[in-house]
Amino acid sequence: MRWYRFAGVGLSTGILMLAVVGGFLLLGKMRVAEHVIQPTETEKPDMHVQNVHLIEQAEIGNEWELWAHEAEFYDAKHLVVLRQLRAQLLSKVDQQVHVTADYGQIDNATGNMTIQGHVQLQYLEGYSIETDVLHWQAASRVLRTDAAVKIDSALVHIAGIGLLGHVDEQRFILQDNVHAAFQMR
Numbered sequence: 001m002r003w004y005r006f007a008g009v010g011l012s013t014g015i016l017m018l019a020v021v022g023g024f025l026l027l028g029k030m031r032v033a034e035h036v037i038q039p040t041e042t043e044k045p046d047m048h049v050q051n052v053h054l055i056e057q058a059e060i061g062n063e064w065e066l067w068a069h070e071a072e073f074y075d076a077k078h079l080v081v082l083r084q085l086r087a088q089l090l091s092k093v094d095q096q097v098h099v100t101a102d103y104g105q106i107d108n109a110t111g112n113m114t115i116q117g118h119v120q121l122q123y124l125e126g127y128s129i130e131t132d133v134l135h136w137q138a139a140s141r142v143l144r145t146d147a148a149v150k151i152d153s154a155l156v157h158i159a160g161i162g163l164l165g166h167v168d169e170q171r172f173i174l175q176d177n178v179h180a181a182f183q184m185r
Helices: 009-027
Strands: 002-006 047-058 061-074 079-089 097-107 113-123 127-137 142-152 156-166 171-184
Touching (some): 127 156, 142 171
Antiparallel strands (some): 047 061, 127 142, 142 156, 156 171
């Protein structure tokens, strides 16, 4: 099998145009932490739980399901700090997005989540995304990052900077410096 590489000029131009238009509309409405904020050592959590299972529920059903090795709850800050987590973002369609990361935090007031450290997403059949930090915007059901991103499957390897992901549509857009390699059968 041969590999064909290209800089993705046409592909990256189309992706960039979609990202710019969609990004400006969405970023104006988003409030997310850029990184997981660790509470100070003097600040004690209201509750510390090991091997926790959390489910976010909305009016129309469950939004996500999460398991973590450790969770600390800070009631006054509406904050949950997580370690060694895996989650399922439940899509309006049948396909779920599976996520793993080393650390995370959930804003209980908004439902927004930021995860970081070896972040991996599995979606559709055989596609995976890797990055260092990822933000979940609960109201719009959008994933985003400004960090480096790799998307891999058996036939496609794509790298770039920045990602905008629409979970319900299973549509993920790389925003800058997009490079792709396709395996031809």
